[in-house]
Amino acid sequence: MTNAAFIAGDWGTSRLRLYLCAADGAVLDRREGEGASVPDCAGRFAAAVADWDRAYGKLPAVLGGMVGSTIGWKEVPYLECPARPGAVAGASLRFQAEERPIAIAPGLKCANAAGAPDVMRGEEVQILGALRLNPELASGRHLLCMPGTHVKWVRLEDGAVTGFQTALSGELFELLSRHSVLARDGGAVDPASEAFALGLTTARENEKSGLLHLLFSTRSRVVTGTMPKTDAASYLSGLIVGADVGAALALYAPGQVPLVCSPLLAALYARALGFYGVGASTIDGDAAALAGLVQIHAELNR
Amino acid sequence: MTNAAFIAGDWGTSRLRLYLCAADGAVLDRREGEGASVPDCAGRFAAAVADWDRAYGKLPAVLGGMVGSTIGWKEVPYLECPARPGAVAGASLRFQAEERPIAIAPGLKCANAAGAPDVMRGEEVQILGALRLNPELASGRHLLCMPGTHVKWVRLEDGAVTGFQTALSGELFELLSRHSVLARDGGAVDPASEAFALGLTTARENEKSGLLHLLFSTRSRVVTGTMPKTDAASYLSGLIVGADVGAALALYAPGQVPLVCSPLLAALYARALGFYGVGASTIDGDAAALAGLVQIHAELNR
Structure with missing residues (x-):
């Protein structure tokens, strides 16, 4: 051997x-x-x-x-x-x-x-x-999504990497949930939750408005009593993952996106892609x- | 007395x-x-x-x-x-x-x-x-911009506050420059710098792409040697302020925006507004x- x-x-x-x-x-x-x-x-x-x-x-x-x-x-x-x-x-x-x-x-x-x-x-x-x-x-045109601290959206053409774009989604979520008032004690992120879906919907319906103008709603929904504090992390994740996926698909929207990542991130991104009518397959990172x-x-x- | x-x-x-x-x-x-x-x-x-x-x-x-x-x-x-x-x-x-x-x-x-x-x-x-x-x-329609940790964009109609929207711009810049790899040792923000202008231009030309997909360019420009490290904070500020102003003006673009804030923030936002052809006046916060x-x-x- x-x-x-x-x-x-x-x-x-x-x-x-x-x-x-x-x-x-x-x-x-x-x-x-x-x-x-x-x-x-x-x-x-x-x-x-x-x-x-x-x-x-x-x-x-x-x-x-x-x-x-x-x-x-x-x-x-x-x-x-x-x-x-x-x-x-x-x-x-x-x-x-x-x-x-x-x-x-x-x-x-x-x-x-x-x-x-x-x-x-x-x-x-x-x-x-x-x-x-x-x-x-290895044949045809594909958009690979590699979620993580720095998400890579990769264009594959006949097996060659023709280009890619980095989104700061993972790092941004970590920083905001650790250091900002938005989602402190905001529970755990649940890909199946209604709060995650509300974040995705809010992001999709406000692409023009942009993530910067949406993030604070994590706080204001809690402060005004319209969302429990324990939903804040899921909602914030929905906003960020939703904005990430929406921006990537604005450039090129295939029918299916292979996700290369951990199972939790795959669940989050698969649901977000589904909100845009795009399917997902998963390859363990x-x-x-x-x-x-x-x-x-x-x-x-x- | x-x-x-x-x-x-x-x-x-x-x-x-x-x-x-x-x-x-x-x-x-x-x-x-x-x-x-x-x-x-x-x-x-x-x-x-x-x-x-x-x-x-x-x-x-x-x-x-x-x-x-x-x-x-x-x-x-x-x-x-x-x-x-x-x-x-x-x-x-x-x-x-x-x-x-x-x-x-x-x-x-x-x-x-x-x-x-x-x-x-x-x-x-x-x-x-x-x-x-x-x-x-107190008369007519105005869009007030109140830059700070949480930027408030305020609609005034005949002196009444009819609505507003919060952007997380200040807090996001602080978090990213303190805790992320993007702009550590990235110099001071200079509103008159070319790096700040490059950030504004990059944000304006990529509104569809969105801020999440632009932030990492602060790092990649430095890593690839196309931007000196000491320009990173100004560039990052330009990306964020540019995305903030672009998103606000997408909803309603007046000819002139009164800024209510400190002199440094006024300089940043006035230059950003200028990139969109909108004038600014300043009221000290x-x-x-x-x-x-x-x-x-x-x-x-x-």
Whole structure:
């Protein structure tokens, strides 16, 4: 086994997920660790895989995410869109660390629909994974939605990433529910709730008015007694996810959107897409990251 | 003097400004203190005016702002819009505190253009002040803009407040510049800067795309080296103020908007309005609050 085995590492800002993989990508073992923003990625990586080294020797590693940024292990330049899947593997930074071959995937950059530069780091690996897990995405035109702290809306054309746009939805929700008066003690977000639906409806019916002019209604509905305080987080989430989906579909509205994310975020975005008459399918975000790293490893060793 | 003198108190969440006023509203002395969110408004008020009491006896006081909310001294119910200026004075809560006559102004509520309830507390006093300082606002139709943590866009028709809408612009900018990666170490906001103008242009040219899909460009412009880090705060401010002004003018665009706020905010909003071909005049926010309290006192003692 050891000759063809390898290590796959999904290494974001705040979290590291390491997989010991067989040649076909099957997961034999896993480890978790701290994100790429903590100093000494090289030392922490060596420590995390030390027992695998003892058992199997120094296996090659494929890493993706913020580990390739200026705050990570080594900076890997962004690849410009349109980018074909094979180009991502080809643009990986390959080097030896303590006699181990390492490859770190590049991020992607583009000029987005707003005419501004846009960047991603980590999601490009998940896109490769989505294509591996769902080969039908490799032909035709698709809009992928990757919800998270920074939501990426990705245009795929015949398997190539032709562009993308980042929405700050996840971070905005976190900041407002933690630090503002809007949804403090505002309960948990429930995708099935009427409060989430009211947020979605309010966002959809007021696209012209804009999210900035809607957010305060989270507070004013509670203050005037028309909404219980415990509904505030769900309502706020509905406003933000609704505005996010509405803005994305204003540029291009397909019949179906594949969502690459966690189950909770998938439930929120699927319901929001439904409000606009758009269907959703779901690809688990962690599974997509792993599949993407396996794909890059396969392409580098073809 | 003492017979007709009175105390005016502009008492918001985080700040108290007390004025000793002559009968005509001329300011004879002033004090500052902590906001209405700190416990024991009654005791703190008595302590703050104790030396005025010794000099002039217990003068009547007119207070406005969050002092009339559930977190303040005594809750004063919101007055429903449309609300005529005289109705604000009439709806003040009047009571005696240690033999001193006190009046606390009510807040206003309405159903806003987004079909949601909306509320203000403190700004209604500034509106009365703006009408006192600028009597020409008492006839015809006007859109008043009151920038701050929560920006109030107020429709005035023949002197009555017919409705208003709250934008979270100030709070959003504060949260994003303090807690997010967007504009950390992002310099100071400069209303005259090219970065602020670039933010305004980006917001105006992407109204359909929406602010959520634009905010991240603050980061991506810096990461891709197309904008210096020190411009980030000005650019982010331009995005937010631009989206705010664009959304407000989408509902009703007059030729001229009176701004009631501090000089810095007036400079930001005046430039943003200019990008939409709308002129601006400025009424100092503190002066408006004082004039409004003087107006209420005059109406209560007519």
